[in-house]
Each structure stands twice: as structure tokens, then as C-alpha cells.
Amino acid sequence: MPSVLWPATLVAGGLLLLGCGRVPSAGYGTVSGTIMAGPTCPVEQVGSPCPNRPLRTSVLILSRSGQVEAWARSDVHGRYSVHVAPGTYFVAVQTPVWPRCPATRIVVEASRPTRANLLCDTGIR
Numbered sequence: 001m002p003s004v005l006w007p008a009t010l011v012a013g014g015l016l017l018l019g020c021g022r023v024p025s026a027g028y029g030t031v032s033g034t035i036m037a038g039p040t041c042p043v044e045q046v047g048s049p050c051p052n053r054p055l056r057t058s059v060l061i062l063s064r065s066g067q068v069e070a071w072a073r074s075d076v077h078g079r080y081s082v083h084v085a086p087g088t089y090f091v092a093v094q095t096p097v098w099p100r101c102p103a104t105r106i107v108v109e110a111s112r113p114t115r116a117n118l119l120c121d122t123g124i125r
Helices: 008-020
Strands: 029-038 058-062 068-073 079-084 087-094 104-108 113-115 118-121
Touching (some): 058 079, 068 079, 087 118
Parallel strands (some): 029 113
Antiparallel strands (some): 029 079, 058 087, 087 104
16 A cells, blocks of 8 residues: 555645534545454453453545545544545554554445444554
């Protein structure tokens, strides 16, 4: 996948859109989901659950060529939501090194919700 570029106009436009809470025209679709990281314990034991934890991070919606089409910030519960034009995209998470989050391919349809949950690998074994 090509390197991710952050054009100033895209970031400014995305912040404006997210800041006002406006919903784009009916021709757009909504991509939403949850970003989780796991495992979170080196050894999981019976009676001592070790649940995945929500990940607060930047979520990127990339075109097939790797261009950033939209982005959002997941909340403290790992939830995010963003509006994009219909098409085929990849949902990617921006992290330094760990956890590793595989990109997920999605197809967005106009005026329809698309769910994309990602589980990021913490590397704990």
C-alpha cells in the first residue's frame, strides 16, 4: 500500500465536517465500527478474563491507490464513524509500531451503513 499523505485541505475539511456534526448528502454512505487491541494479558487463565481493549487512534479510509479519502478519531470505547462516497476502500488504523492493525477492504453503498470492526494485534503471547 502506498504511503499515507495528509493533505492540509483534507484534514481541515475533515475536522470541519466532524466538528459541526453535519451529515453529507444522501449520496454518501456511513462507515462505522470499533477498533480493539488484543490480547492484553501474557497468560489468560480460567476465571480471570483478559478482554480486548478499545483503541483510541486515527482511522483512515483509503482509496484502492492508498490515498486518504476520509478519516476519523476513535473514541475511548474504540468507536468511530465517517461518511464517504460510494466505492471500494480500505479501513486502516494509524499506529506507531504496536499494535499491528491489518487494513480491511470494504465496499460502501450510497445511503447505507457499512460496518468495519478491526482487531489489532498487541504482540503479547
